[in-house]
Amino acid sequence: MPRVQSVEEDYGKPLSPERLDEMVQRVSGWALLSGVQKKITATEFPERLEPMPFTLFPSILPADVLSKTKSLQTAFQTVIYKVANNHEFMKACLSGLLNVDDFTQQLWKIYETVRNEGTTQEVSIILTRNDYMMEYAEEDGVKQDCKQVEFNTFASGAGGVISSMVDVHRYSLSLEDILFKDNQLPDNHPTAGLAKGLVKAWQLYKNKRAALLFIVGIPEPNTPDQRWLERDILRLDGSIKVIYRTFPQLIKQMTLGENKELIVDGTEVAIVYYRYGYAPKHYPTDAEFKLRLDMERSRAIKCPTVAFHLAGCKKIQQVLAEPGVLEKFIDGTDVIKDLRSTFVGLYKLDTKDSSKIITQALQTPERFVLKPQREGGGNNLFGDELKDYLEKIKESPELSSWILMDRIRAAKHRNRLIRVGLGPECRDVVSELGIFGVHISTPTSELENFECGYLLRTKPEEANEGGLFSGHSCLDSPFLV
Structure with missing residues (x-):
């Protein structure tokens, strides 16, 4: 069986109750001081902050797992780039769900409208995060391997607040006199790379007076995380004007110029960077979809375009995992083998051959996850909910809007989770590793393609969803061994 023990036992430093109270107080203060923060929204004060949920100690992770996931990032980004620029492939992948998934249908209409009109801006940028969970690869529970959860092309967050977690964990280890080598807790600053990408795209727009929106x-x-990114942008070029707007503000303030310049309150916009707009609830009326269409039509560089947004759909992920599909988008037998080694079973549900896997899921729902074409967390179905919902829709056209995925048997360990309103319990947990990257392109050329850091989130073993803002997951750092 896999070894399960507390991180304190790994380090040889069990904590007494009194010492634990002191540690939580001091490390929480250090986290706030370091910028590991989130905004409290249920308050009259505009910038009231509290610590993001975090682990008291870094979680032990094999160094080869981190190295492998980082090394695959640029290849995955190339695949998504080629998918986003392959109209026929995306149409074939998504056609079955467009009649049953209103949100994806609306995005597809925007994509086709702009494609038929002719794009006014060839440059695209995506800031990505490729999420994995770790499985034990051997019976003895020592060697781990990484399995892909999803590839995010839209609003890939937490690159800022994770940047200081390594300093927080260096501090918590030092308080307990736990020795470590520099390469076991390496620096990790994703926003430096994300900012580099946005600044490069801003430069490609070739108007120094244009803003980054x-x-x-x-x-x-998530205001603190966005401020981290803004700070790194301004460190690279202090002349860049950064503006923040919501959809309701833009509906009132945004116009298109004579040459389709995107204008907000009289300021031309070079980059539209979406941290919002990935969920159906963000589009309560037709006005929001009209806004998204006008932004897509504009000369501004989009992060991401609707094409890249669609390329991040779960349905695309499922088709890419089919035999022979990766070979259409990337060369190199070894690279393809390494990419495919991270896949778990992904199954379509709307074909004649789907009845067998649907039966398996109904009989053993604990082995699967049912996923819609959504981002942002809280959308997947597990266990009895999966079984009940799949039973309900198994004869319905709605099946086309879902995919079934093998549930990853995540490697279990123990750590203390520090969350507002909850005690610092030492409990069984699992971790999710996300690799950040930047890709800038035109339809015919990859201009920039690089990996730029990672996010480690740790949650209770029994938690199905892993969102930081849902209160389940905690920011973490890998202690490399």
Whole structure:
């Protein structure tokens, strides 16, 4: 069986109750001081902050797992780039769900409208995060391998707040006199790379007076993470004007110029960077979809375009995992083998051959996850909910809007989770590793393609969803062995 023990036992430093109270107080203060924060939205004060949920100690992770996931990032980005620029492939992948998934249908209409009109901006940028969970690869529970959860092309967050977690964990280890080598807790600053990408795209727009627009939510708990990114942008070029707007503000303030310049309150926009707009609830009326269409039509560089947004759909992920499909988009037997080694079973549900896997899922729902074409967390179905819903739709056209995925048997360990309103319990947990990357392109050329850091989130073993803002997951750092 896999070894399961607390991180304190790994380090040889069990904590007494009194020492634990002191540690939580001091490390929480250090986290706030370091910028590991989120905004409290249920308050009259505009910038009231609290610590993001975090682990008291870094979680032990094999160094070869981190190295492998980082090494695959640029290849995955090339695949998504080629998918986003292959109209026929995306149409074939998504055609079955367009009649049953209104949100994806609306995005497809925007994509086809702009494609038929002719794009006014060839340059695209995506800031990505490729998420994995770790499985034990051997019976003895020592060697681990990484399995892909999903590839995010839209609003890939937490690159800022994770940047200081390594300093927080260096501090918590030092308080307990736990020795470590520099390469066991390496620096990790994703926003430096994400900012580099946005600045490069801004330069390609070739108007130094044009602004970089952050599109944000209401309310917006993730303000500190966005400020981290803004700070790194301004460190690279202090002349760049960064503006923040919500959809309702843009509906009132945005216009298109004579040459389809995107204008907000008289300021031309070079980059539209979406941190909002990935969920159906963000589009309560036709006005929001009209806004998205006008932004897509504009000369501004989009992060991401609707094409890249669609390329991140779960249905695309499922088709890419089919035999022989990766070979259409990337060369190199070894690279393809390494990419495919991260896949778990992904199954379509709307064909004649789907009845067998549907039966298996109904009989053993604990082995699967049912996923819609959605981002942002909280959308997947597990266990009895999966079984009940799949039974309900198994004869319905709605099956086309879902995919079935093998549930990853995540490697279990123990750590203390520090979350507001909950005690610092030491419990069984699992971790999810996300690799950040930047890709800038035109339809015919990849201009920039690089990996730029990682996010480690750790949650209770029994938690199905892993969102930081849902309160389940905690920011973490890998202690490399």
